[in-house]
Structure formats: structure tokens, C-alpha cells
Amino acid sequence: MSVNIGMISFAHMHAASYATSVNANPQANLVGIADADAERGRKMAERFESRYFESDEALLDADIEAVIICTENVAHREKALLAAEAGKHVLCEKPISISVADAQAMIEACESAGVQLMTAFPCRYGPAYVEAKQMVEAGELGEILAIKGTNRGRNPGGWFVEPELSGGGATIDHTVHIVDLMRDVTGDEVASVYCEMDRFFNPELDCDDAGLITMDFSGGCIATLDCSWSRPPHYPIWGDATMCIIGSGGNVWVDLVSEKLNLYQNDKSSYTWVGYGESMDYALIADFCRCIEAGGPVPITGYDGLKAVEVALAAYEAAETGAKVSLAS
Amino acid sequence: MLNIALVGAGTMGQMHAANYSAIEGCRVAKVYDVVSEAAETAAAALGAQAISDVAEAYAEDIDIVAVTCPTPQHAEYCCRAAGAGKHIFCEKPLARTMQQGEEIVKAVSDADVIMMVGHVVRFFPEYATATELVQKGSIGDVGMIRTTRMNTMPQGSAGWFQNYELSGGVTLDMIIHDFDWLLWTFGEPQTVYSRSLYQHMPTLDYSLTSIRFASGAIAHVEGSWADLSSFRTSFEIAGSNGLIEHDSTENATLTVQQRQAEQGLAAVQVPSSPAKSPYLIEDELFIEAVAKGGQAPISVEDACESLRLALAACESAETGKVINL
Numbered sequence: 001m002s003v004n005i006g007m008i009s010f011a012h013m014h015a016a017s018y019a020t021s022v023n024a025n026p027q028a029n030l031v032g033i034a035d036a037d038a039e040r041g042r043k044m045a046e047r048f049e050s051r052y053f054e055s056d057e058a059l060l061d062a063d064i065e066a067v068i069i070c071t072e073n074v075a076h077r078e079k080a081l082l083a084a085e086a087g088k089h090v091l092c093e094k095p096i097s098i099s100v101a102d103a104q105a106m107i108e109a110c111e112s113a114g115v116q117l118m119t120a121f122p123c124r125y126g127p128a129y130v131e132a133k134q135m136v137e138a139g140e141l142g143e144i145l146a147i148k149g150t151n152r153g154r155n156p157g158g159w160f161v162e163p164e165l166s167g168g169g170a171t172i173d174h175t176v177h178i179v180d181l182m183r184d185v186t187g188d189e190v191a192s193v194y195c196e197m198d199r200f201f202n203p204e205l206d207c208d209d210a211g212l213i214t215m216d217f218s219g220g221c222i223a224t225l226d227c228s229w230s231r232p233p234h235y236p237i238w239g240d241a242t243m244c245i246i247g248s249g250g251n252v253w254v255d256l257v258s259e260k261l262n263l264y265q266n267d268k269s270s271y272t273w274v275g276y277g278e279s280m281d282y283a284l285i286a287d288f289c290r291c292i293e294a295g296g297p298v299p300i301t302g303y304d305g306l307k308a309v310e311v312a313l314a315a316y317e318a319a320e321t322g323a324k325v326s327l328a329s
Numbered sequence: 330m331l332n333i334a335l336v337g338a339g340t341m342g343q344m345h346a347a348n349y350s351a352i353e354g355c356r357v358a359k360v361y362d363v364v365s366e367a368a369e370t371a372a373a374a375l376g377a378q379a380i381s382d383v384a385e386a387y388a389e390d391i392d393i394v395a396v397t398c399p400t401p402q403h404a405e406y407c408c409r410a411a412g413a414g415k416h417i418f419c420e421k422p423l424a425r426t427m428q429q430g431e432e433i434v435k436a437v438s439d440a441d442v443i444m445m446v447g448h449v450v451r452f453f454p455e456y457a458t459a460t461e462l463v464q465k466g467s468i469g470d471v472g473m474i475r476t477t478r479m480n481t482m483p484q485g486s487a488g489w490f491q492n493y494e495l496s497g498g499v500t501l502d503m504i505i506h507d508f509d510w511l512l513w514t515f516g517e518p519q520t521v522y523s524r525s526l527y528q529h530m531p532t533l534d535y536s537l538t539s540i541r542f543a544s545g546a547i548a549h550v551e552g553s554w555a556d557l558s559s560f561r562t563s564f565e566i567a568g569s570n571g572l573i574e575h576d577s578t579e580n581a582t583l584t585v586q587q588r589q590a591e592q593g594l595a596a597v598q599v600p601s602s603p604a605k606s607p608y609l610i611e612d613e614l615f616i617e618a619v620a621k622g623g624q625a626p627i628s629v630e631d632a633c634e635s636l637r638l639a640l641a642a643c644e645s646a647e648t649g650k651v652i653n654l
Contacts (some may be wrong), residue, residue, distance in 0.1 A: 145526050145529065145533075145535065145555075146524075146526060146535050146537065146555075148537060148551055192649075194522050194539065194651060196520075196522075196539055196541050196547040198472065198545060198547060200470070200472025200473065200545075200567070200568075200569060201472060201567065201568075201569060203569065210472050210473050210547060210567075212473070212539050212547050212549050214522055214524060214537065214539050216524065216649070222524035222525070222526070222537060223524075223537075224524075224537045224539065224549060226473065226475065226549060228472075228473050228567070230472065230473050230567035230572065231572070232567075232571050232572050235572065246526070246533075246535050246553070246555050248529070248532070248533075250557070251555060251556065251557065322520070322651070323651065324522075324649070324651060
């Protein structure tokens with residue numbers, strides 16, 4: 001048995017990594033690709049030895065059980081609703097949506113269609129995170145008291161910096177991964193959000209490129225997250241994803257991109273980091289396929305996607321008003 | 330010869346006293362400590378006189394009072410020293426409360442004595458170099474600043490560091506170093522929001538502070554008394570034209586491990602610097618200012634502003650409120 005998968009759009013760069021992961025997985029087949037950008041869709045179909053479909057509907061009519069949605073953020077809702085209507089399971093790129101209402105609509109549509117909706121949070125599969133979470137669950141760190149997170153990066157350009165397509169800038173792009181890990185590891189919800197936000201590094205943009213979010217969790221844990229695109233163009237790597245967890249019984253540092261070599265090349269003025277860690281995307285896709293095949297629930301739900309994006313949206317509100325925003329749990 | 334009375338013979342007091350012994354033109358003449366054995370031991374090592382009445386520290390034969398006792402007593406000793414016309418060195422933080430801090434500023438100004446507060450991070454070469462790079466415009470306009478200062482929970486005399494009422498926890502006692510460096514380098518702060526674990530003292534304290542500066546820059550200041558390793562610091566400054574990074578764990582020129590020392594870390598860990606001790610630089614500059622009658626390189630007014638910022642962070646952590654300065 002294996003899972004037949006279709007991909008809707010390669011607008012998000014993670015799509016290529018997901019396609020690679022599907023092809024590398026003996027339990028999955030990449031049946032086809034639909035993309036509003038036909039040229040990109042055809043090119044990707046060729047690159048990943050799959051088939052290009054002229055429309056989403058045509059792809060959804062094909063022999064597939066599930067779709068991976070990697071459109072611009074704003075289109076997640078429309079595509080997820082189409083897939084649900086066609087009875088296909090959904091793996092949706094993060095952030096799940098650009099509004100809480102959109103995420104709710106996606107969750108409801110998938111629920112009533114009886115299909116799974118999974119949010120693509122590959123960091124959950126980072127081996128360092130998995131081990132840290134096991135330690136927390138085994139009580140080795142005691143009570144989780146504080147978490148300092150970073151998910152810094154570079155301006156990705158393209159539609160990511162067009163708020164009408166992305167829903168914002170750095171903050172909507174880089175808040176959800178680590179907030180999801182914080183929710184997952186504490187088992188608590190974010191109760192309040194404060195945020196300092198600005199545009200520092202790319203003055204030409206119409207969106208934020210720097211954000212510092214401070215949170216209180218419902219169980220009392222305090223946390224901060226730096227979601228800035230503050231890595232310079234010649235930084236040796238695109239960015240980072242880290243957490244420092246302070247527990248009553250000990251501390252643990254999780255660095256999801258620390259497995260790297262320093263590569264110096266004669267024709268380049270700065271060195272680069274070449275990662276050798278396991279592919280978190282591969283693990284994400286494999287787990288999604290396993291759940292679809294088992295007919296069981298996915299481990300990272302649409303609700304998880306909603307709760308993470310809710311924090312990013314609250315950060316925008318806090319930055320706008322200068323006040324702390326409370327969230328209902 | 331400038332005669333110094335040391336008030337407080339704990340870890341920091343002994344360290345400054347050793348520096349004074351190495352600086353020409355000054356000497357520690359008297360040592361006071363509420364724990365008389367501590368005063369006697371330190372005095373014997375320095376060839377100084379142990380005094381049991383602090384009033385003797387303000388006597389005619391003393392030029393400088395070095396206040397290195399726990400924070401809550403700073404105001405009393407500094408104000409008395411200023412009243413007696415003595416020049417003053419005081420460890421950071423300036424005081425435990427804003428009222429005390431302002432009293433010291435007034436007493437020093439009224440008495441027209443020279444006072445310097447031990448915001449030694451300005452003399453740590455990695456911080457001083459970063460400040461210079463920022464001021465030269467090497468990374469353009471500064472956007473995000475991140476600082477980290479991590480230590481084990483310090484003990485101190487009768488465990489006073491571990492009592493939030495006395496020490497103000499990691500936010501007032503330790504990351505005031507970062508607050509001072511931030512104010513010195515990036516100017517006036519506007520908004521402070523801080524969360525901390527001060528309620529978990531004496532076991533641990535940890536604080537995460539968000540600051541917005543008038544320049545527009547945003548800072549994230551992390552302070553830990555929850556760490557279980559050697560003292561370490563790091564910072565990064567991201568600007569419109571680049572990034573400065575420093576991590577003390579990656580820049581050690583000398584790493585020493587001794588098999589006999591496995592039993593544990595010092596009761597109060599003091600960060601080291603591979604170059605000339607920043608504490609010695611600090612003490613030399615102060616003694617020079619007194620000897621020549623000049624300005625101290627760190628004014629008591631600056632120290633008062635650093636105190637204001639640290640206490641605002643404490644207030645924010647205690648109340649959950651965003652503080653506008």
C-alpha cells in the first residue's frame with residue numbers, strides 16, 4: 001500500500017523539499033502537480049517526474065488520497081476547501097491561514113468531509129526537539145518555567161513581502177514554527193502576547209522584517225520569540241530555529257540547524273554552513289502518509305495551525321496598539 | 330597616597346582591594362564588613378586595619394570609600410561618604426530603589442565629590458569594540474539587539490543575592506550590566522516589557538526583557554541565574570548594513586580545567602576576560618580621576634539611569650505591565 005499524493009502550487013519554496021520527500025518515500029507517490037503558474041507547475045512536474053494538471057479540479061479528480069498545499073498563504077483556505085469537497089486529505093504549509101476565520105473554515109470543511117487536515121510544522125520532527133520533548137514528558141526538566149525561542153532568517157522576497165498574499169511580513173512568516181513547539185512542549189496555550197515590531201533591514205518593504213514577541217502561557221511559562229529577518233545576505237546560513245528551555249529541574253537548548261560544516265571556497269568572500277542533519281521535511285511527509293494510510297488522526301492538526309497563527313495575528317495587534325493582547329484558551 | 334576604606338569584604342570587595350594594591354598611588358587602609366571575621370581576614374591579607382565601626386571609614390585619614398557591600402546598604406554608605414567629603418566607588422547596581430538612587434545622586438552632587446559605579450561591562454573589550462563598531466556606523470542603523478548573561482545562582486554573604494527583596498534578582502543585580510551597556514551604546518529607552526522567574530528565588534531566577542529605544546531599535550535582554558555552567562555572555566547587533574555577533578563560549582583564548590576543582594563552581598562567579606582585567610581598568614580609571622581631580626568615566630547620573638531601566642524591568646515583571654519611560 002502507498003499513498004497517492006497531489007501537490008497544489010509550488011509558490012512556497014518548501015514545496016520542492018516536500019516533493020523530494022514524497023519521491024524518496026517508498027510509501028508515497030507524487031501523482032500530480034497543479035499550479036496557477038502553469039510554467040512553474042510544468043517545470044516542477046518534470047523535475048519531480050510527475051504529471052502537470054491544468055486545474056486544481058483536474059488534480060483532485062485524479063487517483064489521489066491527499067494533497068499538499070503550498071500556495072501563497074492567502075489561498076490556503078480556498079484550496080483546502082476544494083480538497084475537502086473532493087474528499088482528499090490535506091497537508092497545508094504554514095502558516096495555516098492569514099486569519100483565524102480562514103483557519104476555522106478549513107478545520108470545519110475538513111471535519112465535515114471526514115478528511116484529515118495537517119499543518120506542516122516539520123520542526124516537530126527535529127531529532128533534538130523530539131529528544132527534548134521526551135525529557136520533558138519523562139519529568140527530567142521538572143516544570144517548564146521559561147522558553148527563549150528564535151526563528152531568525154532573511155527576507156525571502158517574492159510574495160512573502162506582499163501582505164495581501166502573505167498576511168504580513170517576518171512575524172507571520174516566522175512566528176508559527178516555534179510557537180507550535182512551545183505549545184507542544186508545554187501542553188499549554190498562549191494567554192497573552194506583547195510585541196515590538198518594525199522594518200529595519202529592508203527599508204523598501206511594505207511589511208515588518210523584525211519582531212520580538214513576549215508571551216505568557218496559560219500554565220505560567222514565560223517566553224520570548226525573535227522572528228526577525230535579521231540575517232544578512234552573506235550570513236553562512238538562511239537563519240535558525242532554536243529554543244532554550246528553563247525547567248525547575250534543568251535546562252535544555254534545542255538547535256534545529258546546528259548540524260553543519262563550515263565550507264570555505266576560494267571564489268567566495270564568506271563561508272557557508274552546509275547542513276548534514278536529518279531532513280525534518282522527510283519525517284513530516286512520512287508521518288502524514290503513515291496517518292493517511294492508517295486512517296488515523298494526524299499528530300499536528302488544523303487546530304494547532306490555528307492556535308499558532310492566532311499568536312502571530314495577536315503580535316500584529318499588540319504592535320499596532322502598543323498593548324498586551326490577551327487570548328482566550 | 331590615596332587612602333581607601335573598603336566597605337564590604339565579599340567577593341567583589343576583595344577583588345577591588347587586590348586591584349587597589351596593584352595600583353600605584355593608592356592603598357586600602359581600612360576594611361569594614363558586617364561580618365567582623367571577613368573584615369579581619371581581608372584586612373590581614375591587605376596589610377590594612379579591620380574596623381568594627383563603619384564611621385571610621387569616613388574619618389579624616391580616608392580619601393576614598395569603596396562600597397562593595399550588598400545593594401540595599403549602598404545608599405546609606407554612599408550618602409554618608411559623600412557627606413564626609415569622600416570620593417566614592419560603588420559596585421553596581423547603584424541602589425535597590427529609585428529613591429535611594431536619587432538620594433545618592435543628590436548627595437554626590439551637593440558634596441561635589443567624584444563617584445563612579447562599577448558598570449564594568451563598558452571595559453570588557455568585546456563590548457567596547459562592539460560599541461565602537463556601532464558608533465562608526467559599521468552595521469548601519471541598528472535594528473535588533475540581543476544580549477545574554479548567564480550565571481549560576483550566586484550565594485553571597487548570608488545568601489543575600491538569593492533574596493529578591495535585597496538583590497532585585499537577576500534583573501537588577503546582573504543584567505543591569507547589559508542595561509547600562511545598552512543605554513551607553515544605543516541611547517534613551519522608551520518602553521520596557523519584562524517577564525521573569527523572580528518568584529522562583531532562591532532556587533533560580535531568569536528574565537527576558539524587551540526594550541524599545543527612542544532611536545527605534547529593539548533589544549532583547551536575557552539574564553539567567555538558572556544556569557548550571559561557567560559564567561557566559563553573548564550578544565548580537567543587527568543593523569541595516571550588517572550584523573555583529575559575540576559568544577564568550579566561542580572566543581576563549583584560554584580554557585583551564587583542574588581535576589581537583591571538580592567539586593563545583595565558585596559561590597559568586599565573576600566573568601573573566603582574556604585581556605587586561607576590565608575590573609583593573611575600571612579601578613585604575615577611577616583612581617586616576619580622583620588623583621587628577623577629573624570626571625569619573627562612568628557618572629553617577631548614568632548609573633542612576635541604568636538603575637531606572639532595571640527597576641522598570643523589575644516592575645514590569647512583577648505587575649505584567651508595559652512600562653513607558
